[in-house]
Amino acid sequence: MPTILTSNHVTKTFGGLVAVSDLNLEIQEHSISSVIGPNGAGKTTFFNCVTGFYRVTSGEIVFDGRPIHNHRPDQICEFGISRTYQNIRLFSATTAIENILVGEDPRLKANVIDAVLRTKRFHDDERVAVDEARRLLEFIGLRGMGDQLARNLPYGAQRRLEIARALASKPKLLLLDEPTAGMNPHETGEMTHFIQNLRDDLGITILLIEHDMRVVMGISEQISVLDYGSKIAEGKPQEIQKNQRVIEAYLGRSATSGNESKARKGAAHGDA
């Protein structure tokens, strides 16, 4: 399978803080991959670098054969990367269908003059856009709810609407930032299923950040583990589950060996 996203030695610092450090990553096309790691490991920072919200300090990000790390978020969206957010960030005072229509915007062609004169191009554009938005609403199970305000939708529906909005730009790569955060086991199960369907039905590549290990282990084909901004492990779910360094990162060294923990502390002091 060809690679769709490559991260070459990506580093992102904020002042003295190194959020992402020399990160190398390869995401295969049509795969479902996960980035995991403890809180503050730099996962969301990495997403922000990929989507152009942060400028990388050094290194490069190549998407679909094209370096994207110097482009603006809206350009990167047009290249075919779309995302959702850890804390839902819908346009909450607008309706569900308007949210999706905004996602479709880069694909529309009508300009200001068309809008004022209501040309044929405007009407064609709007018709296609609304049809597509309705189709997406149906796809996420919100058929006929298009006129509801986004903020009045149930939590799970908001999560799915955010994904639908991201899908509206017809991305090749979809970044999901903790899609099951705040969900109960039943909802989580549904969401997992939904993500799998996304890949199978739409043929897109999915990269997710997730804390729920059942979700991660259940649907990922490849997992990368970050800790303190660096990649400490990579592989298939079974490999990651057995990886000593991953267990240490999540549980601390003392869980595996008390002596080594002390050794690490000493090393940390030495560094300082």
Next chain:
Amino acid sequence: MKNLLNPSRSRTLSQALIAGFVSVNLAAIGMVELFGERYLVTGILTMGQVVFLLAPAAFSFFAVRGTGKDWKDLLKALTIGLVAGFMLLLFIWLAVSFPVRSVLLNVSPSLIDLLTFGLGTFAGSLALLGVTVAVSLLAAAMNYLPQLYGRAILYGFSLTLLLALLSQILVERIRNFFGQQAIGFLFSSGAFKPLTALVLFILLTALFIALPRLSKPKAAAPKPRVPVKLARQLALSLLLLALPFFLGTYLTEVTNNVGLFLLMGLGLNIVVGLAGLLDLGYVAFFAIGAYTMAVLTSTGPLGLGLSFWFALPICVVVAALAGLVLGIPVLKMRGDYLAIVTLGFGEIIRILALSDLLKPYIGGAQGVLQIPKPSLFGLVLSTPEKLYYVILGCALLAAFISNRLRESRLGRSWIAIREDEDVAEAMGINLVRTKLMAFAIGAGFSGLAGAIFAPKLTSIFPHSFSFLISINVLSLIIVGGLGSIPGTIVGAIVLVGLPELLREFAEFRWLVYGALLVMMMLTRPEGFIPSDIMRRELHAGDSENVSPS
């Protein structure tokens, strides 16, 4: 004691104290006295009386409204009437017994005379108490009528009072159409005759009772049929076209001012209401439009003497370009910071116009003079009535354009930026282009208003473009309903037209105006005619307002 202080009672008591406080204050600052001789209904009701009875009446009405319609609730109104009455009595007693005039200049004997209905201190005090209590009870009793009738009477009464307040204008207009005889028939010494007022009140109340019944069957129908819609639009167009004929020169002039502010409001509505970019220097584009028009058309030493119609599009383009120039440096700014930078920009433009640097071109403090009125096919549009049509045309065009833009992908992008700029950008919206578009179109509308403003006054000066205009335009779109085009229209009428109509309040004009604004924003924070979204947002609790598709 415990009983006395239960929450509902202490609330009533505090409302009563506030009502009394308002009444006493209005008397003490001289409003009651000023209007003591200004009859609304000849021989019966003066405006001064309305001023000091308004607060107890309003508080009583709202204290009982929304309660269980228990007759015991009338006790609240009784309390409010009594407390307010006693506070006024206390005020009278203080005024009579002590030399309060050395502090409160307006507490004159004639004020006391007014408050006691000229009956002397003792009998008058009793009468005052009786009247405040009666008015409070009457106002509260409106709530016990079936809602339709109660509301109709309330609206009928308020509208009658409002018309009585505007009697000067009414007299002038009616004389113009029906002659002096009609005036003598309806009015005496500039106020409604009692019978006129009564008939008017009954007619208006009947109208408000009939109105919901008339409009109901239409609301039930799925959509008004095309001929009905067309007929309505035709009627509205005819009304708009014939308006100067009914209004006369003075009111048409007021309407023209409303129209210019409406133009600016429609532009700022795009920038602030849709795109969420708080612009406090909006007057700059108005000034740029006006100065461009002045320099291009003036027949004086500074002008080029071009025709109005040739210069008009140039003014719009120049203002829009200025919008771009302001837009570029503030692209990365948000909220408060943006507001301060735009405020500075507005001041820079005004000070530039004042400066010696540009004096050879735009006249500095002396301004640009001799700006000719526009002419159309040899007809000079010299009067407000004729200029009205130019403003009407431009306002309609602006409303049309902003409506169509709102319902397009550009409108959606603006709203997305207002809601969450970062996400909008991540969804593929080009922030630079979208924001600049908002600034440029908004500035263009304002420039258009300025371009009409210059020949309307025939001369312009830097001090015509003060910061207050920016604030006024911002207020009118907020009061009307942010993001809503009908709201902007209503806002312009209320905020620009109303102060003109309140001229009779003299030095209290801006006090009344300010109080109305405060009340308005407290009771209807979403504006008069909110955009659909705002309405849903602010009344999300009233589930009947949220209708699924």
